[in-house]
Amino acid sequence: MNRIYMDHAATSPVHPEVVEAMIPYFTEKFGNPSSIHSYGRDARKLLDEARIVCAKSINARPNEIIFTSGGTEADNMAVIGAATARQTDGRHVITTAAEHHAVLHACGELENRDFEVTYLNTDEEGRISMDELRASLREDTILVSIMYGNNETGTVQDIKEIGILLKDHPAYFHSDAVQAYGLADLDVNELGVDLLSVSGHKINAPNGTGFLYVKEGVKLSPLAFGGEQERKRRAGTENTAGIAGFKKAIELMVAQKQDRAETYLRFRELLMNELRENEVEFLYNGSFEHVLPHVLNVSFVGVKTEVLLVSLDIAGIAVSSGSACTAGSMEPSHVLTAMYGTNERTKSAVRFSFGYGNTESEIKKAADETAKIVKRLRK
Numbered sequence: 001m002n003r004i005y006m007d008h009a010a011t012s013p014v015h016p017e018v019v020e021a022m023i024p025y026f027t028e029k030f031g032n033p034s035s036i037h038s039y040g041r042d043a044r045k046l047l048d049e050a051r052i053v054c055a056k057s058i059n060a061r062p063n064e065i066i067f068t069s070g071g072t073e074a075d076n077m078a079v080i081g082a083a084t085a086r087q088t089d090g091r092h093v094i095t096t097a098a099e100h101h102a103v104l105h106a107c108g109e110l111e112n113r114d115f116e117v118t119y120l121n122t123d124e125e126g127r128i129s130m131d132e133l134r135a136s137l138r139e140d141t142i143l144v145s146i147m148y149g150n151n152e153t154g155t156v157q158d159i160k161e162i163g164i165l166l167k168d169h170p171a172y173f174h175s176d177a178v179q180a181y182g183l184a185d186l187d188v189n190e191l192g193v194d195l196l197s198v199s200g201h202k203i204n205a206p207n208g209t210g211f212l213y214v215k216e217g218v219k220l221s222p223l224a225f226g227g228e229q230e231r232k233r234r235a236g237t238e239n240t241a242g243i244a245g246f247k248k249a250i251e252l253m254v255a256q257k258q259d260r261a262e263t264y265l266r267f268r269e270l271l272m273n274e275l276r277e278n279e280v281e282f283l284y285n286g287s288f289e290h291v292l293p294h295v296l297n298v299s300f301v302g303v304k305t306e307v308l309l310v311s312l313d314i315a316g317i318a319v320s321s322g323s324a325c326t327a328g329s330m331e332p333s334h335v336l337t338a339m340y341g342t343n344e345r346t347k348s349a350v351r352f353s354f355g356y357g358n359t360e361s362e363i364k365k366a367a368d369e370t371a372k373i374v375k376r377l378r379k
């Protein structure tokens with residue numbers, strides 16, 4: 001059976017050129033970047049070059065990039081690191097109810113440490129209200145963390161507009177751009193962000209790679225203590241092979257971004273059209289206008305998410321719900337719950353997400369199989 005992978009928002013296959021780029025850093029250039037000898041210097045050179053590539057991809061400066069083990073660490077470093085560094089200025093943080101758990105649970109930890117967190121609501125499209133954000137800002141607000149594009153629905157927030165609103169407020173502005181990086185045009189100066197999180201494994205680099213953009217002058221307390229790597233901000237020997245792959249993945253992504261975005265938008269339309277042609281009813285979850293190209297979240301009311309996911313898996317099609325699966329049953333998605341409450345719609349949602357290797361014929365096949373299975377399960 002030819003399997004079809006349509007869960008690129010969860011993780012993406014490592015590009016063959018990325019694998020190729022990593023190999024020398026396992027075999028000949030395995031030195032520790034902190035070592036003085038030539039092995040160390042080879043590894044250091046890679047870090048310097050990769051940092052330039054990362055910085056350029058978001059119009060930042062190389063010294064504003066901290067390599068991390070991925071999006072989760074970048075989010076934690078931004079949320080906990082920034083709040084801790086600024087706790088004498090205030091103890092109030094603003095975020096949204098639809099963030100990834102890497103931000104939400106980091107905010108929960110801040111609450112354990114006696115910070116106060118405001119969770120902004122979202123509307124039915126998953127968008128926050130600028131008025132609610134404006135009304136939530138206080139003198140003691142030290143950090144605002146709002147994601148660029150949502151991992152479950154693809155809904156995009158108006159980061160630039162939020163950046164303008166926060167321009168005259170001392171709070172730091174962090175955005176989790178893990179899903180948007182590689183598909184949206186991200187310019188940290190235009191967006192007005194102080195901190196921005198990126199993960200490698202969403203753009204065909206290996207798991208365990210990523211970076212946090214930290215605007216020059218922004219204060220950050222480290223989360224881990226040890227060596228003086230990353231200008232004393234992130235202790236620990238760098239993942240050089242991973243970073244070599246990440247660098248290559250970014251280079252590929254920059255060259256193909258426009259093409260990829262257009263292709264995935266076409267896939268979204270095609271999938272929905274195929275479902276309609278198959279006369280299977282579905283509800284679209286999210287925003288048609290403000291959306292990342294690679295994510296499509298739909299509900300098939302009357303069919304439980306976990307039953308549909310398992311049936312699709314048996315048919316060779318890998319998709320997901322954005323929410324966690326605990327002991328064989330789905331927890332209702334906090335993102336969809338924020339948008340629609342807990343109801344049949346949230347309990348029957350699945351996420352298709354597109355990426356490297358997907359073809360039109362796969363999209364059609366996935367849609368036809370989904371329609372067949374949904375019809376059967378609805379009977």
Ligand SMILES: Cc1ncc(COP(=O)(O)O)c(C=O)c1O
Binds near residue numbers: 100150200
């Ligand atoms: C929006 C968002 N933020 C953060 C993360 C966490 O990134 P990582 O898996 O690299 O730790 C993810 C991963 O799914 C994500 O989608």
